[in-house]
Amino acid sequence: MIEFDSEQTRQRIGTRIKDLRDEQGLSLRRLAFMVGMDHSYLSIIEKGQANATITSYVKIAIGLGVDLKDLFDI
Amino acid sequence: MIEFDSEQTRQRIGTRIKDLRDEQGLSLRRLAFMVGMDHSYLSIIEKGQANATITSYVKIAIGLGVDLKDLFDI
Incomplete structure (x- = not known):
């Protein structure tokens, strides 16, 4: 089965959201x-x-005025 | 407050996943x-x-061998 670090992925997404918000x-x-x-x-x-x-995440993307996929461009 | 149709967005994401899987x-x-x-x-x-x-969604993206953002390119 595929192993992966979901927490690390969520952290990278969270950082991306914060960066977009700060911008x-x-x-x-x-x-x-x-x-x-x-x-x-x-x-x-x-x-x-x-x-x-x-x-x-859809709500956050709408609030930031970005495409949903932009939140996950990590 | 921002209104939006989350079910429609989820359906478009689901269809995207199915298309990627079928491909x-x-x-x-x-x-x-x-x-x-x-x-x-x-x-x-x-x-x-x-x-x-x-x-x-991260698991699905990994299983399909695509970037997470590709699932949300809707």
């Missing part, structure tokens, strides 16, 4: 509010500590 | 086995009926 000068609380997400949950997504669902 | 002549059961996933769960992911976690 736009959006605070974590602002983005979280925009997408109807608790800011502490968005924080742990950015740290790669949450095995979030695809719907959460 | 490689991989059966659903074969891909599911390769990534250690129940084939019925992979089936509902392909139909867009599961709000799967990012780890599930």
